[in-house]
Amino acid sequence: MPKYYKRRSKKMGLPPGSLVHIGQPKSGRASVSLMDYDEKHFQEKTIDNVDECIPFKDKPSVTWINVDGVHEVDMLDRLGRAYGLHPLVLEDIANTDQRPKMDDLGDYIYLVAKMIYAKEKDDGLVTEQVSLVLGANYVLSFQEGIEGDVFNPIRERIRTDKGQIRKRGTDYLVYSLLDAVVDSYFAILERMGEKIESLEAELVSHPTPRTLHALQDLKKEMVFLRKSVWPLREVISGLERAQSPLIRPSTFVYLRDVYDHSIQVIDTLETFRDMLSGMLDIYLSSMSNRINSVMKVLTIIATIFMPLTFIAGVYGMNFKHMPELEWRRGYPLVMGLMALVGLSMLGYFKHKRWF
Amino acid sequence: MPKYYKRRSKKMGLPPGSLVHIGQPKSGRASVSLMDYDEKHFQEKTIDNVDECIPFKDKPSVTWINVDGVHEVDMLDRLGRAYGLHPLVLEDIANTDQRPKMDDLGDYIYLVAKMIYAKEKDDGLVTEQVSLVLGANYVLSFQEGIEGDVFNPIRERIRTDKGQIRKRGTDYLVYSLLDAVVDSYFAILERMGEKIESLEAELVSHPTPRTLHALQDLKKEMVFLRKSVWPLREVISGLERAQSPLIRPSTFVYLRDVYDHSIQVIDTLETFRDMLSGMLDIYLSSMSNRINSVMKVLTIIATIFMPLTFIAGVYGMNFKHMPELEWRRGYPLVMGLMALVGLSMLGYFKHKRWF
């Protein structure tokens, strides 16, 4: 399974609006749940047949339909028809390789965002695309069906009527969902920050090629996160600028808040990136530092023993007439000479601060 | 044949609007085909004489004339006159070294895009320029005449009346052609992604200078693709902003869709670029890592054997008076000393974690 892209090629040549699931192949069934609420009443049900959703379309209360799994294109198709979604929007929902974006289609606004989870055992990040359709009195959310989402606290708030969520409309619900998505990025940032710190410590104490690979993996994760956050920021600011009647001005202050959070995420990512590039510099220079110190050991040894071995070699020559060989004190004198040479070499290196 | 540019110099000094073919020299004849359709009828024919196209100019149905091979400038000239194209537009059509662009000339819109195919046997990409002329009831498309194009699925859709294509006008046809071009980029991206992954594996297991060259080749391909996609993105967004009566507002949602796809391509390219630069860092550091480990082997060997050879040299000296030489245990004692020196050196390197 390729890692860096999703097989889009199977769609080549199909007419636009063809519903084809692009993404991780899934086997299980998609699950659909529905919440319908206003300040007074609250109803929650699990949907088996999509047609059960149709009656809610025209109820004035807020209806939130969450679809977990976009691989069942038939079901998507029926739901899309029921809520009057454009074929291209349905196509985008089924394609999990979207960039976060916002399309204002008049009757409804279509949004794409990315939830990001850390995989266990520290090997990378998992992304799950979430598509939101904001209508006047309904919100549709579509997830890839990966286990778990970040929306449970919102469900809980709706159920227990905590905060303002039951008093406000669909735009506030969509804001809450986006806020939950952006909040989840902070958890990823914390995890990255911890990794950076531990890598920094490792870099100072005992850098290995493994450290470099960990640095690069972290960099890739940051690119990954960046790709999700940058366009999301534009999506959020676009919601305010859209001047759609679907978004009440009283929601603007909330959108600005989640916008600030997304800026904060981007800011932190930039800081992390600066740190990583500084760490890479340190790594590379510690590499040449190590070559340097290995070289010094070699040079010290060679510089001391080569002259000594030479001297020993001279007195190992077999010339008939070598007067020193006959001297009584020849041997100790030469040994003394050798000690002198060796020590002066050591002194030279000491002077040069090589050790 | 130069690789990185096409010989434009043969045009130097000619007056503007001179029809000169710039590009790979071709020998075969250009082939021209025509499709004429509306919701009710459909007609397809192969054109031998360009004059056959003239009667279609004023028919209200959509006429799509596809020219395969822009090296026959006479034919271009006659077709251009028949459809009232500006001489500069014809000059641009014959020049296959164009940058993707859009010119709104009032009666028609002129577009340039690039189709990109992967060469077989993995050696690079091939580009084919496609010029589109969007009129009120006709679309002219000009290709370089390289074998194969990405428009066959569209032809099939027109023939079999699949999707909306027969129900909509020339702007939808042009959208479909652009969409096919952009879709073909995804195939190139998949191929690049696969190469990146295999290079990444190679980089971890056994990087060689060949890996670096493959990295650089990939980088060049990316520059190549980038040069085609960036301006195409502007072309597409320009179509919407142009506010030309030739493009109906109902087509805008489709243009925005293909615009999103082009952004997606650019985004993926940027990600790939980040990855490649990370891989280059890894490559370079693995190089100095290797120098480092070679140095260590040398240093260990030299540091162990130089002192030992020195000791052996000392007892190979020919002094008359060297008491050790007379000792019964002299030889085994010296051998023991040597073992001691060698082992303590090894211990030192073990301590320094050199192996």
Place this chain on the structure above:
Amino acid sequence: MPKYYKRRSKKMGLPPGSLVHIGQPKSGRASVSLMDYDEKHFQEKTIDNVDECIPFKDKPSVTWINVDGVHEVDMLDRLGRAYGLHPLVLEDIANTDQRPKMDDLGDYIYLVAKMIYAKEKDDGLVTEQVSLVLGANYVLSFQEGIEGDVFNPIRERIRTDKGQIRKRGTDYLVYSLLDAVVDSYFAILERMGEKIESLEAELVSHPTPRTLHALQDLKKEMVFLRKSVWPLREVISGLERAQSPLIRPSTFVYLRDVYDHSIQVIDTLETFRDMLSGMLDIYLSSMSNRINSVMKVLTIIATIFMPLTFIAGVYGMNFKHMPELEWRRGYPLVMGLMALVGLSMLGYFKHKRWF
């Protein structure tokens, strides 16, 4: 305690507007002080119970309430209600991990800025978030409660009626506070400039890996400062562009002055960054320079003594028939040959300017 981020995750899932303190955990109580003044009168008091502040809300004179410590969320909540602050604003005040920003909420303007202090003993910078609420006749300022702030000279000016501060309104007070914050950055810049100079001297005389770490630490501090100043610049220019009735045109010239100061800080930071990157280049090249000079010592020694040792080895061979060994002048001749070889090697290195 993590260094590069603050634990935001404890807020995940809470409804927006939940008052949760994010930042360094504090134990002491928050302290609140109040100043009320106009051209004629001046009153200063320490507040024990936040309700004491309420009567000042509708007084026409300027009221400045300074809160030192935002961890007491109950107190924040009561003060916020008294002055009609939006729950999201209160949430932001309690969250010390904000980016400098400005929100115009109609009745009041909410500002976030960062005070930066140098830690003693040269280990890094400390940041303290300051939130300002600018109302028509009141200014609320919230600090994290770290010891010391940069507002004392302003308090003194108010007390002693020095300068124009008592004659002007809340907008001038907010300007004065922002000016004090930006002024404090200059002190940090001076400290950085001194460090850069001492590192530069160190780099020329005896660069060590420690120098590189100091460089990187300085770089991190600059990233840190940058993160505070860049957005502050936008905040200040936003105040002028906001066209809020809360800011009188006569204050614009002051805002432009502090804006110029913030540009000055950014400019100096950019210059410092260029310097640091130049210093990094010098460091890295001095590293390979040193490898180079170590290599030269090794090569000189080896190149001189290897041939000499070889010659000695030749005359240490035990062949029966080696005529030179019998010569009277054999030994001095060989010694002369050795001297010749050694000196010519030295001459070669001299010629190559190796020493």
Place this chain on the structure above:
Amino acid sequence: MPKYYKRRSKKMGLPPGSLVHIGQPKSGRASVSLMDYDEKHFQEKTIDNVDECIPFKDKPSVTWINVDGVHEVDMLDRLGRAYGLHPLVLEDIANTDQRPKMDDLGDYIYLVAKMIYAKEKDDGLVTEQVSLVLGANYVLSFQEGIEGDVFNPIRERIRTDKGQIRKRGTDYLVYSLLDAVVDSYFAILERMGEKIESLEAELVSHPTPRTLHALQDLKKEMVFLRKSVWPLREVISGLERAQSPLIRPSTFVYLRDVYDHSIQVIDTLETFRDMLSGMLDIYLSSMSNRINSVMKVLTIIATIFMPLTFIAGVYGMNFKHMPELEWRRGYPLVMGLMALVGLSMLGYFKHKRWF
């Protein structure tokens, strides 16, 4: 003669509008030629005395006066007065160190562009400044007087009434001149492309420091070309935006064409730059690759012969009691041991894939 700038300093302190020639000192006289044409008639003459040009000023036909050599400031001055040029424009014409630019002075438009020629023998590029003054019925062009220009084909077209040039006005003539300038850049690009290819081949087969210098020279040439093309692009787009009555809307399509060409030049330059930086990476890594392989040879030799020499040294010791020395098979046994050690070392390096 300095290479990277022209001595502007001799103008310091002079009042603005002082006519001082800045550029290569010239000795020969400047030559002036005049063409006067409309659809019906054509006249060409060589001008000896600038006053001969004056009668043409008010003729309705198009007059093109070309001055070859701007060092004769007196002549410039008289011509400038005759055609009512602003002193600052004359000053700019005489200063050959201008950046391409456009000034709309109402009655006329002043343009600066750069012609670029390749020097023979492959040593760099030569630039020649061309100043154009576009009036209602005259065009003045000023060149530095370097031999040869790129305008001959245009002269020929005027003489032979080829193309549209005689039917159109001064704006079309200026367009033609600019088009000729931009076309000449393509020749430079081809030359650069060829150099890049040959350097690329050199880099793969046998990179030398000379290759690096050639890379850097090419880079300098690109900076040089870039400096001429980037501002020229703005000049051309400025002509269209200027909304001057001197430029008829019917000329816009031609200006857009030459604008597209200038973009094409810039695009190709960017591609070349990316390639050069990739080649630099390859060069640097091939350098450390080579250090690596030199190191390996050294290490292999040392690792094989140091242990062997040690063994030989052991049996060269002069101990009285060394039993192996007395053995009949001592010598062949030791030689076998040496072969074993040597071969196992070789096997180790083979295993490590060092050769």
Place this chain on the structure above:
Amino acid sequence: MPKYYKRRSKKMGLPPGSLVHIGQPKSGRASVSLMDYDEKHFQEKTIDNVDECIPFKDKPSVTWINVDGVHEVDMLDRLGRAYGLHPLVLEDIANTDQRPKMDDLGDYIYLVAKMIYAKEKDDGLVTEQVSLVLGANYVLSFQEGIEGDVFNPIRERIRTDKGQIRKRGTDYLVYSLLDAVVDSYFAILERMGEKIESLEAELVSHPTPRTLHALQDLKKEMVFLRKSVWPLREVISGLERAQSPLIRPSTFVYLRDVYDHSIQVIDTLETFRDMLSGMLDIYLSSMSNRINSVMKVLTIIATIFMPLTFIAGVYGMNFKHMPELEWRRGYPLVMGLMALVGLSMLGYFKHKRWF
């Protein structure tokens, strides 16, 4: 004395508008000179007491008051009051650590620019801040009082009524002053260009670490110059956009001219920067080139003499039974073997093109 910043910290806590001199401490007195002129009359005097300037304020002729030395804050204060300058403007005049900027205060325009001089003996650049106040019929200029300025030619032109300066108003005078400042940058650029050329030659012939330091110093100077020119460019273009009645439209063409000059300076600086970065690449690669060639010498020597020394060592062994030792031709044969080994090693290196 710190080099990279000026002690601003002594202003911390002071109310805005406090007149504090920031910059190099000066001891001498400031000197003030006055010129008053129109087309008819001219008057020049040296001012001892600032009050002498007051009568000139309301004269319709142009009055230019030049203050050399801004450390005498009392004098500044009195002059400022006389001409109605805002306290913040006076504060900025006394602070020589300003960024070039323009403030339009209605009655007058305040400008800051930087004069740059090359220090003698080639050690760096000196900057002198010049503040200009452009009123309807007066111009105030404030310099730091460093010896010499670039305004003498303008004074001379006024005295001798050369050029247009006496016929035009205060805006033309300010333009002339700015033009003189920008012109002085060209002298600095020439000096830099000469240094770059000599460094380039040094780099090719014998690069040393000193070359690198010179490169870095040059880079710092460029950063320095850049910091003065970039904002000045904005100042000049701001003057035109300001639409102040103080600047007549007839002066625009002059402002555009000096604007072009500032662009030219920036352009040349960018070119220099590209060159320096290319030179740094060459330096670094020449470093590793040199390591490479040192390594080769070592490897060649070791590879030749290690095997030879080993062979000599073998025949230096003391085995009883070594038949070769008894051979008549043993010695010459072994010497021949050694020559063979040595020469084949040399041949190998020749083949590898190592020398």
